[in-house]
Amino acid sequence: MRWLAAFVVLSGAAFFLGDYHNDVYRKMLLWVTLALGYNFLFGICGQVAFSHFAFYGIGAYSVVIFLFHFHAPLPLAIVLGVAVCVIVALAVAIPSTRLEGFYLALATLALAQLFVVLLNEGGDVTGGTGGIASYRLPAIFGMQIRGPWYTAVIVFILLMTYAILVRLDRSWFGRACRAVRDNPEAAAAMGINVARTKVVAFTLTSALAGVAGMVYAFVDNTVNPPIFGLENAFLLLFMVIVGGSGRHAGAAIGAVLLFLLPFFLSPLVGHHHVLVFGVLMLAAILLQPKGLIGLWDRFSR
């Protein structure tokens, strides 16, 4: 019931917004979706990865490629897109989570770099540097979903992601993830398969990012390489840290704040808001490691 109410309120808001604000609103919702998933991976499971945004891109590109290059029907394209994300995630996670330390960070950093290279070099399939544009979401049961109705689809994906993550967080798996984050040796001693927990968490959150990417593909009806670069991968990390890592509300607050901040900052600093983000993130780690949500906790007590 609460979920239904949240769905109605969040998607209902879209019907009162103009085209421009609807666009901003949709992207904000997608950032929140991504930040929630990344928070599970980074904040709850303690894995430093830079590939989350690349998986967003893999999802977006693969659904478009399967639909319009291979002419697959929409459900099949979605399934295949998820499959691509899962396979890539497993290929990265299985070797790099076997080891202690930050090999995953490096492997995913390299993956994120490589992904953009592949997009640029992909020729016909990925459309090269220009990307793929001017396609449209195929009709579902003969209906074209557009405008605020498409925003409702995004709200649905956001709530679905959130529901999955909350469920997982409260299950034995979420506890296992936290145990692995806090003390891998102790977790292993308690019978948790540390490597498998890490691989499953990485693959699952990457697949969720991929699904969000598929929805994104039809927001602008264009996908191109610069969007999926490392900049946004760092931004995602900053969102979670500034908001408060390990907490769903923290990730959501961080995402909303850092997404909206450039709109207010641009009259002051032009395009250099990333500098402000860097300073915010450094300040958060040094002064307020629990993030904004930690501040909120302190004041509400």
Added chain:
Amino acid sequence: MQDFLELAVSATASGCIYGLIALAYLLMIRPTGIINFAVGEWAMVAAFGGHLLLYRYEWPYFAGMAAVLALMVVVGWVTERIAVRPLVEKGSAVLAPILALLGVLVITREIISVSFPPDPLPVPFPFGIGRLEFGLVGGSYQSFFIIAVTLAVFAGTWFFFEKTLWGRSFEAVALNRRAAALMGINLSRVTAFSFSGGAAVAGLGGLLVSPNISAHYLMGVPLAIQGFTALVIGGVGRVEGALIGGLLLAFAEQLTIRYAPIPSGFAQGVPLLFLMAFLIVRPAGLLRARA
């Protein structure tokens, strides 16, 4: 054969650059356990320093080089003071300074991109452009300069760690922090020194490579990835490992670009494949630490 030898010289030179970046990581990882992904940005800062002093103000090369390296020592020291020491003193997990240094990475890059035009900027060659040939082996002045300087740096670092009291105290901290502190080694001084040294070595790498690739504000991350891959290949246990890892990586890259029938852009995937292969087969790197 001629073709291969030509390639061997330039691959050795880029391997030396990767080796220097790997050494910069290693200097900081050994005593502190902190992986500093900002080394790539440090290389970038030094390249811009080179552009400013050597190109715009036309300083003599070696004076400019010394000034840039001195600047890098200060940069490393300040970074340690701001982003590492407060967290270490608070007793945070090792992840906290690593993340703080990611913040430093972004801040550094943004400061450079605000202060300089976005196009690649030239950095002059120390000995101009020319070729040196020893029988069959030939390459540019810069390649040989890079190789010579790198060998000198590695020899110096090896001597420092093996033969000097200061270097031994670094090793002691790397082996066991608590025990080293009990023996009267000043931990925070070792940390500060390792960051200054790391910044200087990374800066040297950036300065040496910059005449070939120009100073650009996005040059840091690829260098950071390649340097870390070299470190994984060589292993963090021994100083020589960094150089050997860098050379292996550079040869693999250049041979793939030259002889494999794939578009050159894909060659950027070679470090990733190498990294994965090494993580599966030989996670501790090629060289084992001496007992």
